[in-house]
Amino acid sequence: MFASAPTSLHLSHQAVFGVGAKRQTLTRCRPLSSSPGAAQPANANHLIQTLCANGRLARAAALLPGLPAPTQRTYESLLLAAARARDAALAAAVHRRLEADPVFRSDPFLSTRLIEAYAALGALPAARQVFDETPVKNIFVWNALLKALALADHGDEALARLADMGRLGVPVDSYSYTHGLKACIAVSASHAPASARVREVHAHAIRRGYALHTHVATTLIDCYAKLGIVRYAESVFAAMPERNVVSWSAMIGCYAKNERPADAIELFKDMMASDADLVPNSITIVSVLNACAGVNALSHGKLLHAYILRRGFDSLVSVLNALMAMYMRCGCLEVGRHIFKWIGHRRDVVSWNSLISGYGMHGFGPEAVQVFEEMIHVGFSPSIITFISVLGACSHAGLVNEGKMLFESMVEYGVTPRAEHYACMVDLLGRAGQLDEAMELIRSMHIEPSPQVWGALLGACRIHGHVEYAEIACSHLFDLEPRNAGNYVLLADIYARAKLHNQVGVLKELLEEHALEKVTGCSWIEVKKKLHSFTSVDNKNPPVEQLQALIGEFVAQMKNQGYVPDTGIVLYDIEGEEKERILIGHSEKLAVAFGLINTCSGEVIRITKNLRLCEDCHSVTKFISKFTEREIVVRDVNRFHHFRDGVCSCGDYW
């Protein structure tokens, strides 16, 4: 009676969960209680499985060698646990045991689990070996290999394996495509560019009738989003018959990632209007909040805030982090700080990073450093992004010594400085006028300086009129990013201010020769929940004339007080008066004028600009804030400027 207990227990376990019988048909099954003398096997199998489930891997591993007959379930438990705990030694031990097992050595189910475990451990060669040694490769085995290739960013090999499947007549399924596509978008060293690989798999999926499968199509959208090919993502999305929250979220995320936040918000509205059963989840919310932050659409962000509270999404830290970041990026630092407090003990590194960068972008350098110190004090480990945030904050506030100390301290926290951190330091030193030190730092770099590093130097050269270093920076930038018109324009600007007109001409020819278009200055403002945007070149709209006239009146007032328009920067060969007219038409001034006309007195005017704020707009906006007694908050590409009573929060340092 008692002797047979383990066996009957085992059987009833299978009967209760209803899995054993099914698995017996799928795979070979070891006969239960093969030797009557060993009451151990069934017991030991259960024990190992229990230990694995409770994370006690060392004990489970110790029992394995002495176990004469492990079951499929035992192997599976061990492999899942090894993958979860990143225990490479355990995975290898199970692998060895499995190879010596006459019953399970060729079992495709366990091969799949083994490949998955090796993939999770980053051991691609071992995963490949298991795959090669599996005699009967079912679709699960193939898909596990494709997943391993995706995790290891081996796009070309994934493509080759998909081709193998076709040649061998293995039917490819939707899982094969999703894994294959994920492998394709890797940018690591490979033969074919990522976009070519994705298009190849896309074409393959079309031929096999899988391109509209919900998971496959959603993955395609995400791939094209990551590659920046928005129109392909759009066409996949448009062709889908059946869209769910995930596909909508992927398309919204595509716009948000590719600098089209306004389209992301519009698509979210479409989603809400399209189907009552389509309910946004936390990921949708986070994407849309990010888009709101991107266009400074505070009123829409507030609507989402209300939605979050109504639906209980405020229980999720990720949502609160995104909400907090949205408020701060829309100019409401205080609200962001309040939400940070509200998150309380649930805050994670992202929350801390957000607060630091929030202070940074609003020019509160010392506060950002203080938050950094507090974060360390309460036991958080700073990440790569923490340092980018805090160094950026130092840069905006001109905290050179603090920045240097933080940069030096990075190694102590186990964070190796990357090009991004060097770019922050070059920016910090350069803005502060320490151009020689900035140059020295670049020369001391043990990694290749990125375009961002040279770009930071070039930006500093523009502020301080340093022609020599600007030329050095550009000699690299023209090589690294030949199609970036901004670099040519900056250098031309530096030459123009140095009155080197011949060189200005040379650069203008270069721009035309390569048909490079500079980014048009664009500013926008939200009035009555609607975004109104202005560009500098657009002076055909009748309302713009009215706005220019208003600015003209302010400028006339300012001239009486000794203001001289900053016409040194305009690159065209035109007369002084025409230059002034162009300055008056700068998009940021137009947006301010529009805000003055269309908002009530006392209301804060919030403007967003896609480029750095120019000196002339900065001076004029300071004047307007005093003259009209209006608070004006301008967000440019880098930071916030709070204009109040003729003074800007940046202290004219930006």
Place this chain on the structure above:
DNA sequence: ATAGGGTTAG
């Protein structure tokens, strides 16, 4: 048995 979308950065 396996799979799809998100947050912090200059």
